[in-house]
Amino acid sequence: MNHVLCGLAANAALPSDLVDRLTAIADADIAAELARRADLGRAQALELASRVAESAVWLAYAGRLTAADVDPVAQPEAALALLDGGAGRPEWARLLAADPVVERREKLAACSALPPDVVETLAADSDARVVAELALWTTPEVAARLAGHPHAAVRRAVAANEATPPAVLAALLTGEGLPPARRCLVCDREGSPFVHDPHCSRLDCDLLPGASCDGSHESTVHDIRQAALRNPVTPTEAVVGFVDHPSLLLRWALAARPGLPSQVCEQLAVDPCPGVRADLAENPAIDDATIRVLAGDRDRGVRRGLAHNPHVPLDVLTGLAGAAKVGATLLPRIAAALPDEVEVLARSPDPAVRMLVAQRRDLPPATRDALAADPDAKVVKSVAPHPGLSEARLRAMADRHGVRVVARIAANPDATPALLEDLTRHGPSVRKALREVARHRRATAPALVACLTDGQARPLAARHPALPPSVIVELLADTDGQVAAAAAANPSLPLTVMSDLVSRL
Template sequence: MNHVLCGLAANAALPPESVDRLIAVADDDIAERLAGRTDLSRAQAVALALRVEESAVHLAYAGRLTAADIDPSVQPDAALALLDRGAGDPAWAFLLAADPLVERREKLASCPGLPAGVVEALGADTDVRVVAELASRAEPSVAAGLAGHPHAQVRRAVAFNEATPPAVLAALLTGEGLPPARWCPVCEREETPFVHEPQCPRLDCDLPPGASCDGSHESTVHDIRRTVLGNPAAPADSVARFAAHPSALLRWALAARPDLPAEAYGRLAVDPVPGVRADLAGNPAIGAGLMNALAGDPGHDVRRGLAHNPRVPLDVLVRLAATVKLGTALLPRIAVAGPAEVAELARSQDPAVRMLVALRRDLPAEIRDALAVDPDAKVVKAVAPHPGLSEARLRAMVDRHGARVASGVAANPDATPVLLEDLTRGEPPVRRALREVARHRNATGAALRNCLADARARPLAAGHPALFPHVVTELLTDADRQVVEAAAANPSLPLAVMSDLVRRL
């Protein structure tokens, strides 16, 4: 891969004549970058599509090519992309339904709005992968018809399809009313009875560990049931009884469903598998009583899941803050807290609770400013990126807490160029602060040059348009390929340098 040319291909300041030259010599990597440009003319898009077909697929999805630009017999993958967008010629589907490559027929089966004759042909395809793809996306009547397909893999695809009628999904759970399946992914290739060993030595084997068939296709039937249980279209009364099923995977598939009766949720709340209880804890459909009970669960992931539940009672969340590592993401319940709740959280005696509300970016000025002078560094770091904080207040944060809050201050959208520059001069440097500065819109050339000292900030700084042009040019020979490509893509790269690099091709 030529990282300089790849970067140039993505450079928004590259002149049109240089774009033409790159199109003429593009390989797959360069074409990928060129296809992402927003300034390609139609002529350039067509030329690039003819040069590298994979770029034609990208351009078709981006709306840069139309049906008039594509010959499906020459560019079948681009034709499939347009059909997938609903922008292709329906007549192409008949041609592609007979394509010798199963991958293309499989892709066609996923396209919307196919003519009835094409759907019928794909439903009778000799390769089960094509039929399964069709079954996973088909309209209700087609999905219902494929529920009795002789291959269990197709039935599993029907089980995944949310357009499958609820009665058909219920039948897939029990098998009642459906003819027995004749094949599954196991028995079509192995002599039964067969159990796939977890550490299979065969390099060409793609059966999952534990896959088995004794003639009843048991592992695939289990997968079908698990898929139905995760399908929101499956009727609640049919799936609820699986809350007591011996299979942990089937019980687990129920834990996030929003439509189970309270009795089923209660049974799952005492499930012996922590993962089941953790997914249940994050389910907004469970009641406040169950949430209170789960707040005392011994599993950390269970309590963490509850903390991320958007309907967890605020008093329960406050209790959880003292015992659960919640990270720095804004919790859904905190995001929807009302003004009175926000004020209450900000006054909490527990800094872990104050930190939770400090992560919001729409705080009233008085609460934001009070949290900015909080005695706990974690709270200050959380509020530091909040818009509206003055330069003086941001500097006071750094003066008081130093490196512990520097990255948060550097992430503040209102941080001034001078402040950002000062943050990059720390001794020793705060690495995370350098990375924030390197992506900041207000960063100066001098600040960005200082950011080059950090390996992870270096590519970010190399692509920043405020970096000094002569430094950008120097970085074209950097030892780090990411830095080279970022520098070549930097619109501040001198035009003469760009033209010279292209002229050498």
Template sequence: MNHVLCGLAANAALPPELVDQLVEVADAEIAADLARRTDLSHAQAVALASRVEESAAWLAYEGHLTIADIDPAAQPHAALALLCEGVGSPRWARLFAADPVFERREKLAACSSLPSDVVRTLAADADVRVVAELALWTTPGVAARLAGHPHAEVRRAAAANQATPPSLLAALLTGEGLPLALRCRVCDREETPFVHDPHCPHNDCDLLPGDSCDGSHESTLHATRRMALQNPATPTEAVIRFVNHPSVLLRWALASRSDLPSEVYGQLAMDPDPGVRADLAENPAIDEALMRALSADRGHDVQRRLAHNPRVPLDVLTRLARTTKIGTILLPRIAAASCGEVAELAESPEPAARLLVAQRRDLPTAIRDALATDPDAKVVNSIASHPGLSEAQLRAMVARHGVHVIAMVAANPDATPALLEDLTRHEQPPKKMFRAVARHRNATGPALQNCLADKQARPLAANHPALPPHVIAELLTYTDWQVAEAAAANPSLPFAVMSALVPQL
């Protein structure tokens, strides 16, 4: 792969004449970057698709190609892309429905608005993978017919389709009202009884660890039930029967549903598996009493997930913040807090509460400025990237808390060029500070050159338009391909250098 040419192909400042030249020499990797250009002309798109067929699909998805530009026999990927977008020709759909390459028929089966005769052809396809793909995406009427398909893999796909009628989803879940499946993907290829070895030595085997069939297609049946339990269209009265099922995966699938009775949520809160309880804790459908009960649950990840519940009571969240590693993110409950709640949190004697609200980026000026002078370094670190802070305020943060806040100060959108330069010359700067400066729109050439000393910041700095042109040119020969590619994509790369990089035919 020529990483420099790939970077050049993605360069937003590349002139049209050089785009033309790159199209003429493009391989699959260069074409992938060219195809993503927003300024690609129709003529360039047609030429690129003719040269590199793999790029045609992306060009079609992006709207650069039309039906008139595509020959489905020569450019099947592009033709299928347009069919999936609903703008392909019905003639193409009939052509691909009979295509000997099953992957193309499978791709076609995922398309919407297909002619009815094409749907019938796909539903009768000899390859069950094609039929299963159709069952996953098709309309209610076709999904209803495929829910009783003799192959269990097709039924599994129908169980995941939200268009499948609720009564049939219930039947797929419970097994009531449908004839037994005759085959599954396990017994299609192995004599039963068979259990797939988790350490299978065959690289081309697509069976999952533990897939099994003793004649009842049990692993596919289990997967079908799991799909139906996760499907929001499956009736509540059918899914609640599985609250005490021996399979933890099936109980787990229930924990995120929003339509269960409170007593069922209560049963799930006592599930022996902490994963079930953790998913339940984040479910906004549970009531306040259950949230308060789960706040005392020390199971793995239960309290952290409860903190992410958008309806968790504020006092519970504050209490969790003292003892739980929540992470430095804006929690949904804090994002939805009222003006009064925001003021209450900001004035709390608990640093954990102030830390929560400091993640908001729409704070009133008075609250923002008060938190900017907070005695707790974690609170200041959280507020440091808040827009609207002055250079003096940001410098005061660094003076008080040093390396504890410097990276977030560098990420502040209003950090001035002079401040960013000074931060890169700090006595003990953390490495993530260099990455923040290298991404910053206000970074200067000197600041970016200082960032080049850090391995992870180097590609970011190499792509920054404020980097001096002669430095960008030097980085084109850098041994790290990521740096060289980033430099080639830099819009400040001089035209003469760009032109010299493009191979001449």
């Protein structure tokens, strides 16, 4: 990969004539960048598509190519991209439904609004992978018919399709009313009984670890049930019987479902697996009684899940604040808090609670400023990126709490150029602050030069338009390809240098 030319191809300031010249010599890497250009002209798109086959797909998805521009025989992948976007021609679908390449028929099966005759052809395909892909995206009528397909992998796809009728999903979950499956991906490849080694060393093997078949296709049947349990359209009355199923994965899938009856939630709240309880804790379906049971759970992951539940009462959430360890996250219940609730939270004696409300970015000015003056560094760190904080207040926060808050201050959208420069000179140095400054729209040339000392901030600074042109040119020769590409993509790179780079080709 030529990192400099790839970066140059992405440069928003690259003149059209240089785009033409890059298009004429583009390889797949350069073409990938050119295809993403917002200013790519129609003639340039056609030239790029004719030169680099992969780019035709990207350009088709981006709407830069039309059906008139694509030959489905010479460019089947581009034709599939247009069909996938609803811009292809019906006759292409008929042509590709008979394509000898299975992967192309699979891609076609995932397209919407296919002609009925093409759907029938794909539903009768000899390769189960093609039929399964169709089953995953097809209409209710076709999904209902494919639920009785002899291959279990097709039924698993039907179980995951949210267009599948509820009664059919219930039948897939229990197996009642459907003929037994005759094949699965395991017995297609291996003689039964067979259990796939989780540490299989065969490079051409695509069976999942632990996949098994003793003639009953048990691992795929399990996957069908798991998919149906995760499908929100599956009737509640069909899923509740799995609350005490011996399979952990099935109980886990059940715990995340919306609309669970309270008695099922009560049983799952004492499930022996913490993961099941954690997913249940985050489920908006649980009632107040279950919430309060889970609030006392010994597992931190369960308490963290409950903290993310949008319906958790504020008194429970404030009790969880210190123990849940939610980190720098705006919780749903905090985001939905009413103005009077925000004020109560901001005045809480518990800094962990104040830290939660400090994550909001729409606080009233008085509340915001009070949190910025908080004696606890965790609270100040949370509120530091809040818009509207004055330079004086941001400096006071940095003086008072130092390295613990400097990086978050640097992320404040209203941080002034002078403040950003001072933050890059902070002693001791804060690497995360350099990365925030390097991406800040107000960063100055001196601040950006200082950011070049950090490996992760270096490519960010190299792309920043405020970096001096002379420094950008030097970075084109950087030993780190990511930095060189970022410098080449910098819109402040001198035009003469751009032209020179292309002229060397």
